[in-house]
Amino acid sequence: MKASSKFDYIIVGGGLSGLHLSHSFLNDKYFNNYSFLMIDKKKYKKEDNFFSFWEVGNGKWDKILKQKWNKAYFYSDAGKVVMDFSEYNYKTLSSTKFEEYVKRKIKKKKNFKFINDTVLKIREEKNKLIVVGNKKNYQAKHVFDSRMLSGVYKEIKKYTFLKQHFLGWVIKTDEKKFNKKSFVFMDYRIRDKNYTAFTYVLPFKKNEALIEHTYFSKNECNREVYEEYIRKYLSKYYNATNYKIIKSEYGIIPMTSYPFYKESTKNITKIGTAGGWVKPSTGYSFKNCEKYSLKILEKIKEGKKFRIQPERKYYFLDKILLGVLSKYNHRGETVFYKMIKRNPTKRVLEFLNEESKLFDILKIIISVRSIYFIKVFIKSLYKKVL
Ligand SMILES: Cc1cc2nc3c(=O)[nH]c(=O)nc-3n(C[C@H](O)[C@H](O)[C@H](O)COP(=O)(O)OP(=O)(O)OC[C@H]3O[C@@H](n4cnc5c(N)ncnc54)[C@H](O)[C@@H]3O)c2cc1C
Missing domain, CATH: 3.30.70 (Alpha-Beta Plaits)
Known part of the structure; x- marks a missing residue:
């Protein structure tokens, strides 16, 4: 039997979601008396990718940005659109810089630990969880898990x-x-x-x-x-x-429209891609990881369940938009052209960030209307899985 170390919270995976969640915990004094462990099978990632996102004004990652822009272009055969990013700035940072930045902060915190190990499974026992690692076992009261389990890939294929x-x-x-x-x-x-x-x-x-x-x-x-x-x-x-x-x-x-949040249990919260934090219709996740991490902290403080579920209206709209892209894949250009041409950039970005008022959502829906949306919408009424 391998030795076991005890923690209040274990975060499995130090990728985008694990780093965001760790950063939120270590920045909040409320959690100073709780112990945390982040486990990743890689000590440091070899690949350096660019992560982009948009947000209003100054943000907490500005210190490590590679670049930001306040203007963009959208081109299609139907025409060119100038996009105004002066309110929602478009920002890009390097994944390596982001990882180093958060890990530097982890090193400075006494109640936070990073361990390089591969998690083989998580066992739920009475009032505790055992995270079984390749090198060692770890014990926690709650686990945040960003691993995509192989069974899920099979399930996803039943959905759009x-x-x-x-x-x-x-x-x-x-x-x-x-x-x-x-x-x-x-x-x-x-x-x-x-x-x-x-x-x-x-x-x-x-x-x-x-x-x-x-x-x-x-x-x-x-x-x-x-x-x-x-x-x-x-x-x-x-x-x-x-x-x-x-x-x-x-x-x-x-x-995908797969409801990832259903994979979470009372004591294990799936996060990142495995928790459905990637916006289905755009593939962006950076801002969601930040937003959902903060939501988790709020829920812990309020003593509520940690499961993060997408807002119903956005989940439904993503499902329809994804349905159109899936069934009429060649029409994507027209859908995005209409959305971007017929709405101010701010409204589009708010919508894609899931921060819109209902009235603006309706305007977006009206702007992209077409027979393809109507067909997919009708299908969604009688098909349980879209
Ligand atoms: C080249 C590239 C560019 C991208 N650009 C953007 C962008 O501009 N904007 C944006 O929003 N998104 C972007 N993405 C997508 C974004 O990277 C993902 O959506 C995001 O990384 C998902 O976060 P995650 O935490 O779920 O997974 P990951 O970031 O992949 O993290 C999972 C972590 O878990 C670890 N792990 C896995 N299995 C185990 C195990 N058994 N034991 C221990 N550790 C384990 C892995 O080593 C990894 O570190 C990009 C992706 C790529 C590849």
Whole structure:
């Protein structure tokens, strides 16, 4: 029997959600007398990815931002839209910087510990939980678990399920090619017309930018497919053929209406992707991780259940939007064009961040209306699982 260490709370996984939750706990004096353990199978992540999100004004991550923008462009065959990010700023940071920042804070706290171990399973016993690690067992009163269990992947497939899959390059050009004052939110002009696919550009310097080709579709592509679209895009819109690729990133993010919150139990709260913290219709999760972490703290203080459930109205709207993208995948460009063209950027961003007033939600719904939405909506009335 391996030795066991006791904690009030254990956070399994020091990825985006685990780090956000840890950061919220260690910043709140209320929890100074509670003990915490964060366990991750990796000591430090090798990959350095870019995490982007939008928020109003100054925020708690401003110290470690790579860049922020207050203007963006949306391009489609139907036209160009200038997006005003002056209220909700678009911000990007490096995942490595974020991890280092939170782990530095963890090191300074006496009641917080980080251990590098692989969690094999979590056993619920009377009034305690045993987290079974590869090296050791750990005991807690409550566990926050960001592992995606293999059984869940099977279940997800019964629901509407798309993947946001993408490949991006950070490139350095010889000449000044980019305007670092604005970024490209979505560009649908060069893509496979059978799918929802677009290019995303974050200029960091006049000669340095992240260019990503992204799909919202059912299956990933070979690397060469994304790379070819990036090359074409750079050549056509930046007249750039001479550049150095200084970094590349690749990702697959699940976009699904699967009700992840049901995986949580009284003593184990699923967090992150495994807890449904990824916005199903956009694949963004950074802001949700921050928001839901704070919600968990609030619930603990109020003595309430920790389960985090999406607001019904947003869950329903995500389901419909995802249903349209899934059934009519080539129509994604039109859906996003209508939403962005017919609404002020602030209303769209509030909606995607789930911070809208009902009246604004109705305006968004009216703006994207089409026969496809009506068909999916009708289907949702009689189909239990969409
Ligand atoms: C290249 C890339 C770019 C992205 N860009 C953005 C973006 O701009 N904005 C945005 O909002 N989202 C972005 N995402 C998505 C975002 O990274 C994920 O949604 C987010 O990481 C999910 O958080 P998580 O905590 O659930 O999972 P993760 O961040 O993957 O963390 C899970 C952690 O659990 C650990 N772990 C797993 N199994 C075990 C085990 N058995 N024992 C111990 N530890 C374990 C893993 O090592 C990992 O550290 C991007 C993703 C990628 C790949």
